[in-house]
Amino acid sequence: MEQNNQVIDNVIIKFAGDSGDGMQLTGTQFTNTAALFGNDLSTFPDFPAEIRAPQGTIPGVSGYQLHFGSVSIFTPGDECDVLVAMNAAALKANMRFLKKGGTIIANTDGFDPKNLRLANYADGANPILDGSLEGYRLVTMDVTKMTRSALSESGLGIKEIDRAKNMFVLGFLYWMYNRDMSATEKFLTEKFGKKPDILDANLKVLRSGYNFGETSETAATRYTVNPAPMPAGVYRNIMGNQATAMGLIAASQKCGLDMFLGSYPITPATDILHELAKYKNFGVRTYQAEDEIAAICSAIGASFGGKLAVTTSSGPGIALKTEAMGLALMLELPLVIINVQRGGPSTGLPTKTEQSDLFQAIYGRNGEAPIPVIAARSAADCFDTVFEACRLALEFMTPVIFLSDGYIANGSEPWRFPKADQLKEIKVNFTTENNNDGKYLPYKRDEKLSRPWAIPGTKGLEHRIGGLEKQHETGNISYDPENHEFMVKMRAAKVAKIADFVPNQTLDNGAEKGKLLILGWGSTYGPIKGAVIEARKKGYDVSHAHIRHLFPFPKNLGEMIKNFDQVLIPEMNTGQLLSIVRDKFLVDAIGLNKVKGMPFATGEILNKIEELLK
Amino acid sequence: METIQSPESPKLTSKDLVTDQEVRWCPGCGDYSILKQVQTVVPELDIPRENLVFISGIGCSSRFPYYMETFGMHSIHGRATAIASGLKGARPDLSVWIISGDGDSLSIGGNHFIHLLRRNFNVNLLMFNNEIYGLTKGQYSPTSEEGKITKSTPMGSVDHPFNPLALALGAEGSFIARSMDRDPVHLKDMLRRANAHIGTSFVEIYQNCNVFNDGTFEIFTEKSSKKEQTIFVENGKPLVYGQNADKGIKLDGFTPVIVNLSDGHSANDLWIHDEKDLVKAGILSRFFERPAEGSGHLPRPFGVFYENNRSCYEVGLNQQVEEAIAKKGKGNLDALLSGRETWEIK
Numbered sequence: 001m002e003q004n005n006q007v008i009d010n011v012i013i014k015f016a017g018d019s020g021d022g023m024q025l026t027g028t029q030f031t032n033t034a035a036l037f038g039n040d041l042s043t044f045p046d047f048p049a050e051i052r053a054p055q056g057t058i059p060g061v062s063g064y065q066l067h068f069g070s071v072s073i074f075t076p077g078d079e080c081d082v083l084v085a086m087n088a089a090a091l092k093a094n095m096r097f098l099k100k101g102g103t104i105i106a107n108t109d110g111f112d113p114k115n116l117r118l119a120n121y122a123d124g125a126n127p128i129l130d131g132s133l134e135g136y137r138l139v140t141m142d143v144t145k146m147t148r149s150a151l152s153e154s155g156l157g158i159k160e161i162d163r164a165k166n167m168f169v170l171g172f173l174y175w176m177y178n179r180d181m182s183a184t185e186k187f188l189t190e191k192f193g194k195k196p197d198i199l200d201a202n203l204k205v206l207r208s209g210y211n212f213g214e215t216s217e218t219a220a221t222r223y224t225v226n227p228a229p230m231p232a233g234v235y236r237n238i239m240g241n242q243a244t245a246m247g248l249i250a251a252s253q254k255c256g257l258d259m260f261l262g263s264y265p266i267t268p269a270t271d272i273l274h275e276l277a278k279y280k281n282f283g284v285r286t287y288q289a290e291d292e293i294a295a296i297c298s299a300i301g302a303s304f305g306g307k308l309a310v311t312t313s314s315g316p317g318i319a320l321k322t323e324a325m326g327l328a329l330m331l332e333l334p335l336v337i338i339n340v341q342r343g344g345p346s347t348g349l350p351t352k353t354e355q356s357d358l359f360q361a362i363y364g365r366n367g368e369a370p371i372p373v374i375a376a377r378s379a380a381d382c383f384d385t386v387f388e389a390c391r392l393a394l395e396f397m398t399p400v401i402f403l404s405d406g407y408i409a410n411g412s413e414p415w416r417f418p419k420a421d422q423l424k425e426i427k428v429n430f431t432t433e434n435n436n437d438g439k440y441l442p443y444k445r446d447e448k449l450s451r452p453w454a455i456p457g458t459k460g461l462e463h464r465i466g467g468l469e470k471q472h473e474t475g476n477i478s479y480d481p482e483n484h485e486f487m488v489k490m491r492a493a494k495v496a497k498i499a500d501f502v503p504n505q506t507l508d509n510g511a512e513k514g515k516l517l518i519l520g521w522g523s524t525y526g527p528i529k530g531a532v533i534e535a536r537k538k539g540y541d542v543s544h545a546h547i548r549h550l551f552p553f554p555k556n557l558g559e560m561i562k563n564f565d566q567v568l569i570p571e572m573n574t575g576q577l578l579s580i581v582r583d584k585f586l587v588d589a590i591g592l593n594k595v596k597g598m599p600f601a602t603g604e605i606l607n608k609i610e611e612l613l614k
Numbered sequence: 615m616e617t618i619q620s621p622e623s624p625k626l627t628s629k630d631l632v633t634d635q636e637v638r639w640c641p642g643c644g645d646y647s648i649l650k651q652v653q654t655v656v657p658e659l660d661i662p663r664e665n666l667v668f669i670s671g672i673g674c675s676s677r678f679p680y681y682m683e684t685f686g687m688h689s690i691h692g693r694a695t696a697i698a699s700g701l702k703g704a705r706p707d708l709s710v711w712i713i714s715g716d717g718d719s720l721s722i723g724g725n726h727f728i729h730l731l732r733r734n735f736n737v738n739l740l741m742f743n744n745e746i747y748g749l750t751k752g753q754y755s756p757t758s759e760e761g762k763i764t765k766s767t768p769m770g771s772v773d774h775p776f777n778p779l780a781l782a783l784g785a786e787g788s789f790i791a792r793s794m795d796r797d798p799v800h801l802k803d804m805l806r807r808a809n810a811h812i813g814t815s816f817v818e819i820y821q822n823c824n825v826f827n828d829g830t831f832e833i834f835t836e837k838s839s840k841k842e843q844t845i846f847v848e849n850g851k852p853l854v855y856g857q858n859a860d861k862g863i864k865l866d867g868f869t870p871v872i873v874n875l876s877d878g879h880s881a882n883d884l885w886i887h888d889e890k891d892l893v894k895a896g897i898l899s900r901f902f903e904r905p906a907e908g909s910g911h912l913p914r915p916f917g918v919f920y921e922n923n924r925s926c927y928e929v930g931l932n933q934q935v936e937e938a939i940a941k942k943g944k945g946n947l948d949a950l951l952s953g954r955e956t957w958e959i960k
Contacts (some may be wrong), residue, residue: 036957078706183955227959236956246950253947262702280938285931287703289696290729295648297693297726298700301669303686305705327690420947439634456685456701456708459664464633476635477680498740 004221005178006164010069011225012077013173015085016094017110018055019048024168026084027064028412029170029184034068035237035414036183036329038227038523041068042526043412044076045601049267049351056110056118061093070226074533075526076411076591078601084169086110086143088119091127103137104128105169109144141212143168150208154201164205171209178224181206221567233416240408241268243382243415244312245275248351249282252308252381253388255426258283260294260302261310264317268339268406269349292320296337302322304465305428306455308344308390308547312338315357316347319364326365327401327467329491332443332451334393334400336386337371341405343597352597353406355522356573362551362580363396370495372396373551375403377525380415382408385548391426396498397450403550407523407599430455439463442475448501449494496552503555510536510543516612517564519589521577524570524600530544533603540613550577566612570605626657633683639674644795648742649681651712651798655805661709667701668711669694671718674749675742675821678713692723695730695739699927700703702735707926709809710737716757717747720776724756728785733927734813740805740815743778743797744823745830751828760903764826778818779899779919783892788813790895790920794820796835800846800916800925807918833905834914843905847898847917851883854911863912870897870912888916895920 013030017023022043031043031490046063053060067077079099085091087110098104116126127133128140146170152159161216174181185203192199198473213222238246252259263273263286277286285302289295297310303309313321318339328335341357343349361373372392376385382404389402406489431452442463443451454461471478508525509532510517520528525546532544545560547553561581563569569578570592578591592608594600631653639645646668656666666684670676679686685708689697697822698712719727719741729741746764748754753766757778761770782790789811793804801819808815822833833839845855845863853863860875862884873879888894898919901912939945 032955038957038959113793172892230959232959234952234956234958236953243633249945250947253945258704260700262700277943279950280935281942282947282950283935283939285703285935287700287931289699290725293693294699294726294729297689297696300689300701301697301702302666302698302704305701305708307704309700323690324693331687417951420951423717443705454704456667457664459662462664462666462684462686464682464686464688466679466686467690468688582637 002286004477005224006221007224007226009071009225010067010073011082011177011223011315012065012067012080013082014063014065014080014094014097015084015169016061016063016090017166018082018090019050019052019060020055021062021086022163023062023064023086026166026170027066029187031066031068031412032172032187032237033174033179033183034066035183035235038230039070039178039225040073040228040230040414041066041412042073042076042168043067044407045410047351054118054339056087056089056115056121058089058093059092061506063090068225070228072228075599078603084173086120086165086169088115088127092119092121098136101135101137103139104133105139105141105172107143107165107169108140109142113604140441141172141216146208146212147205147544149200150205154197154204156197156201161201161241164201167202167205168209169210170247171206172213175210175213176222178222181210204233222403230414230473231416235414235416238380238383238415238417239412240376240379240382240404240412241271241340241410242275243380244376244386244404244409245272245279247383247386248276248310248336248390249279249284250420250423251426252282252284253386253420254423255308255390255394255428255496256287257428260299260307261312262289262298262302263285263287263312264289264292264295264445265312266292266317267315268342268409269312269314269338271303271409272338272340282320282604292317293324296321296324296328298554299335300331300333303328303335304331304456306453308336308394309334310336310338312340313359314340314342314345314350315344318357321545322365325371327465329369329371330467330470331465332397334397334401334453336389336393336402338386338402338404340409341403343410349597351406353523353599354572354595354597355524356576356595357403357575358521358550358576358580361403368492370492370551371399371401372495372498373401373403375522375547376408377522377546377548379408379411379413381525383415387423388548392498394426394428395450395501396448396494397453398495402576403522405523429453429582430458431461432458434460439474441473443470445494449490449497499549499552499555502549502554504556505530505545505547505560507560508546509533510542511544512542512543512560513563514543515541515564516560516568516609518542518567518568518570518605518609519547519577519581520544520570521550524572527600527605528570531609534602540609542613547577553584561585561587566590568608568612570594570608571601572599625833626663628653628657628839630663631656631683633681635680637681638677640825642824643674644744644823645675645678645742646822646921647795647798648740648801648819649678651805652682652803655802656807659809665707666709666711669698669701669712671723672749673715673718673747674823675713675715676718679803682866692718693719693726694718694724695723698737699726699730699733699735702737703928703931706736706932708838712737712739714739716741716743716745716755716778720756720778721779724751728781731782731785731814731816734788734924735928736814736926738815739807740808741778741783741818742821743818744821744827746823746827748823748826767835777899777902780902781818783896783899783920787816787833787920788922788924789815789918790899791918792818792820792916793818794835794916795822796833796915804918811921812923843913845901845913845915847915847919849887849889849918852881852886854881854884865897868897870901872910872912889918889921892920892922941943
């Protein structure tokens with residue numbers, strides 16, 4: 001038949017199926033292929049909290065959204081162009097994310113009476129047969145049947161055969177988007193190299209899916225999405241948690257200290273522990289502690305011993321670490337505390353994203369307890385930001401909180417990675433000489449107000465530190481009222497001074513003066529960036545600044561804000577940065593807030609810009 | 615735990631371990647004796663002073679590091695064990711001593727306590743047990759007896775106490791011992807043994823709080839009753855005690871039975887203490903009756919109940935790093951950053 005080839009500049013595909021259907025793998029494979037081809041892209045996995053919710057039900061639906069294009073891509077996209085639905089529940093759960101007139105690729109076997117019932121469709125209703133999807137482009141195929149017939153002579157059991165279903169869909173999509181399958185073939189060969197029968201089955205089904213596209217009359221159109229114009233350089237695809245792990249290793253190499261990670265498994269931070277555990281040959285020691293408290297305390301012990309100490313967690317775990325964070329601050333030891341935020345409060349929405357731990361990071365401790373806070377804005381930016389967190393911790397002898405969130409932690413994007421020698425060295429000087437005529441002064445400060453780091457094993461510098469208030473310079477216990485106030489102010493001044501050593505806030509887009517500044521932090525970067533580009537195309541006077549250093553703020557931030565008539569702060573919380581900015585700069589900033597466990601859609605921000613500037 | 619000595623270091627004296635800080639325990643507190651015994655024993659161990667680290671939690675006992683002229687950390691309640699685990703994991707070369715109390719180790723820090731023993735880091739854990747919360751001015755602790763009347767339990771505590779040694783055995787502890795503040799010779803011996811053991815050495819030290827729980831261990835520590843109410847166990851020796859060493863313990867199956875040696879029972883029939891025997895250590899740890907008036911109950915044991923040698927966490931942790939380096943070579947940052955698949959845009 002006649003096949004039509006259409007060139008498009010971007011497309012959003014959502015892969016949705018049962019959590020056992022392998023949709024995450026299908027999505028990642030397509031992503032890698034698109035990345036290698038040179039498309040810009042952004043991804044967002046959306047999986048249930050339950051590992052295996054009952055098969056065929058809506059709670060069991062696992063999704064993976066990929067946005068790729070020949071143009072710059074900033075977000076995984078608001079609504080998808082193509083929805084792959086492996087069963088009725090996947091369709092039902094995702095219809096609201098599909099564009100009007102979008103394409104549905106449905107596995108008919110997943111729409112049998114049992115699946116329809118499990119997805120709570122009314123008796124007798126079947127969306128792929130009853131015309132209720134009118135207005136959409138419906139492509140149906142019996143993936144199960146075709147997979148089974150492709151493997152009828154493989155000798156494999158039905159369970160193993162059905163497990164290859166996702167490869168059929170992947171093959172079909174590769175055909176539909178004119179993709180080369182060699183990256184996936186290579187991946188499968190590495191994954192199943194030791195199980196030749198499984199490898200053959202997967203390769204065969206992958207090709208069957210591709211050939212099905214070629215020969216069937218199901219979908220008449222193929223699409224070409226050309227490579228995107230991106231700055232010259234060598235790229236790879238990276239997920240946020242992976243970038244965080246790499247940033248930590250890079251910092252460890254650049255400061256010359258082995259890394260010690262104390263951690264306790266928690267969604268969505270655990271992958272950082274998994275990643276780091278693979279890299280012991282970089283001198284990384286990972287310690288899976290008995291609880292969140294032991295995780296941070298072990299890291300404090302390692303820091304006392306002279307290592308680059310790190311603890312990783314998410315909101316509820318951070319809550320448990322709070323007291324120990326106060327200790328690290330009193331001890332003035334370097335420590336990097338990573339919070340991959342998720343929906344809260346309490347257990348909240350473990351697999352969903354939110355930015356609601358900013359107050360917790362900045363204020364959430366007993367006493368006057370200032371700890372620097374910095375946040376990453378995208379998957380790749382986790383690398384640079386966590387590297388910066390390590391630098392601040394080591395150069396200023398302080399715990400530092402690094403904020404990421406579920407959206408960028410599991411999302412991926414192309415990354416023009418640096419060369420090792422382009423990364424700045426981080427200066428660490430263990431003190432080996434007495435800094436005093438008499439006894440060594442563990443709390444004698446330098447020009448940064450930072451104290452010396454004399455580690456156990458250093459002859460003549462034996463000293464004691466602890467959580468009780470300490471006397472200026474000597475570090476001895478002190479209950480003197482004047483000294484306490486002095487030390488409280490000193491610790492605050494030390495953290496405030498960090499602002500002298502961080503870059504000024506810059507604008508990401510737009511003029512330095514104008515009608516509207518959008519101020520963002522963390523993972524709202526992509527949607528804000530996309531919205532501001534759109535708005536400026538439409539002629540709106542809007543600028544965008546994205547804050548990495550949240551505490552202390554860059555020194556020029558107040559001045560920057562005052563150059564705009566209005567300030568809009570979009571956040572995935574009820575207005576935390578908003579309160580801080582209003583408090584700190586006495587500016588009547590406006591919030592745009594979303595707490596649905598979902599990232600902003602570019603359109604939501606664009607609408608707000610239009611509303612404010614109309 | 616044992617740490618390799620450094621031959622060129624000049625010999626330490628106990629004076630070298632005294633800090634310039636005024637010791638602030640109540641006059642008459644049992645902690646003074648423990649501090650003194652530690653300061654006496656440590657110089658014998660030939661560990662360079664800069665390699666010694668004392669880590670404590672919160673409580674009266676936890677002021678200890680401030681009085682030791684070594685590296686030290688006075689941390690937060692219950693967490694000294696967790697901090698020491700990280701330190702030892704990161705720095706196996708150090709001699710790490712944890713100073714804790716019954717509330718610190720068994721109540722707020724109970725979780726870290728059992729996991730430290732299970733992992734068997736090569737550290738020493740000295741738990742000063744005074745069966746009371748002293749620093750907060752006298753509330754019952756997880757080792758206080760049932761019915762204990764304190765400010766928080768005016769009608770008597772309804773809590774059943776822990777048996778710390780049985781708990782430590784259950785948590786896979788590899789060195790379990792008990793001593794007391796009032797027996798300096800025995801305490802010093804236990805400290806030496808603890809240091810010599812490779813693995814987590816847990817020493818429970820009965821310590822008198824003369825302000826909030828005075829005399830709680832008096833029956834074990836006072837000359838008049840000590841010999842009848844305690845038994846000091848030694849490896850390979852029969853379980854003999856009593857005013858005139860005239861009583862012994864014999865095992866009838868798994869049941870310990872008191873026998874009178876003057877009744878014609880021979881010391882040859884008695885239970886011979888074997889520190890390697892986990893089953894017997896379990897039985898011995900259950901000699902835990904509250905001393906009643908009169909006789910007939912089992913005496914309270916002191917000494918090393920159990921010792922075995924098994925691998926230490928920090929050894930495995932660091933071996934894996936070495937193995938990974940041997941297998942894959944030292945990490946190459948550029949290779950890590952580029953990963954397996956890259957593409958170039960020109």
